[in-house]
Amino acid sequence: MTLRQHITTLVAVFVALAVGIVLGGGLLSDVTEAASTETSAPVAEAAPQAAYTESFTGAVAPALVAGRLTDRQVALVTVPGADEQVVTGLTERIAAAGGAVSARYDLTETMVGPDQKTLVDTLGSQLMTQQGDAVAPEATTYDRIGQLLGLAVATATPEGEATNGKGRAILESLTGADLVTAPADVERRAPLVLLVLGEEPSPEGGDAILAGLVTGLDRAATGVVVVGDTADGGEGQLGLLRAEPVSAEVATVDGVETTAGQVTTVIALARAIETPGGSFGASGADGPVPLG
Numbered sequence: 603m604t605l606r607q608h609i610t611t612l613v614a615v616f617v618a619l620a621v622g623i624v625l626g627g628g629l630l631s632d633v634t635e636a637a638s639t640e641t642s643a644p645v646a647e648a649a650p651q652a653a654y655t656e657s658f659t660g661a662v663a664p665a666l667v668a669g670r671l672t673d674r675q676v677a678l679v680t681v682p683g684a685d686e687q688v689v690t691g692l693t694e695r696i697a698a699a700g701g702a703v704s705a706r707y708d709l710t711e712t713m714v715g716p717d718q719k720t721l722v723d724t725l726g727s728q729l730m731t732q733q734g735d736a737v738a739p740e741a742t743t744y745d746r747i748g749q750l751l752g753l754a755v756a757t758a759t760p761e762g763e764a765t766n767g768k769g770r771a772i773l774e775s776l777t778g779a780d781l782v783t784a785p786a787d788v789e790r791r792a793p794l795v796l797l798v799l800g801e802e803p804s805p806e807g808g809d810a811i812l813a814g815l816v817t818g819l820d821r822a823a824t825g826v827v828v829v830g831d832t833a834d835g836g837e838g839q840l841g842l843l844r845a846e847p848v849s850a851e852v853a854t855v856d857g858v859e860t861t862a863g864q865v866t867t868v869i870a871l872a873r874a875i876e877t878p879g880g881s882f883g884a885s886g887a888d889g890p891v892p893l894g
Contacts, residue, residue, distance in 0.1 A: 670872040671701030675792035683800025704792040708783040748818020756823035757791040793824035825874025826852040835885035856883035
């Protein structure tokens with residue numbers, strides 16, 4: 603086992619302990635009702651222990667991510683309400699790993715609002731006719747628009763590709779319809795897509811919209827990683843996405859408001875080049891972080 607693998611394993615242990623502290627007020631706090639009066643000390647200790655975990659992870663982060671994304675580009679896609687500090691932190695971690703964000707694409711309220719489905723469906727149907735067989739004819743409304751966005755910003759070629767005329771035309775249409783905010787001078791399509799979640803989706807089908815968009819993006823990219831904060835795991839929007847079939851193809855990470863979550867995201871991005879799927883983070887079924 604390499605030194606970096608040892609450190610990664612150690613970080614996984616620290617994160618697991620931190621999660622136990624945060625969620626349970628101490629690892630043994632729920633053992634019995636009789637012990638309930640003894641949990642005040644673990645609860646009081648939770649904050650400094652969590653701070654230590656954050657400091658420790660920050661100290662080892664450079665060694666953990668160094669070289670993992672060398673010469674790789676990542677298309678950064680945000681959902682309305684995405685935390686700007688988290689987005690900045692993730693961008694910096696990607697750079698520290700040797701990679702770069704090809705461009706940032708912000709989905710708008712119009713894109714994810716259930717009341718705008720007719721607009722999304724009509725535009726997607728129109729754009730699909732210009733793409734030949736690049737978009738699956740059986741795709742649903744949000745799967746289709748996700749595929750179209752993917753064709754514009756991502757590629758299944760691991761090295762990435764230059765943006766082409768069709769991709770520019772798609773992006774111009776999406777931005778013109780106020781579905782996406784994007785820079786005007788995008789030069790590269792990235793093999794990796796990082797989707798950063800924001801506010802909770804609408805209870806009127808918002809989770810299905812997210813699943814459709816992710817499914818579509820995954821069809822066009824080499825790898826996709828979807829990330830959210832700790833609250834998004836479990837029964838939150840990331841937890842709901844993990845119950846969808848697309849979760850077998852895309853990686854998910856919760857807890858990205860922490861350094862550990864951001865480091866895990868970088869490792870998951872590197873892993874996604876060759877290995878699909880994976881549920882990581884504070885409530886990830888596959889552990890706090892991909893080991894190896």
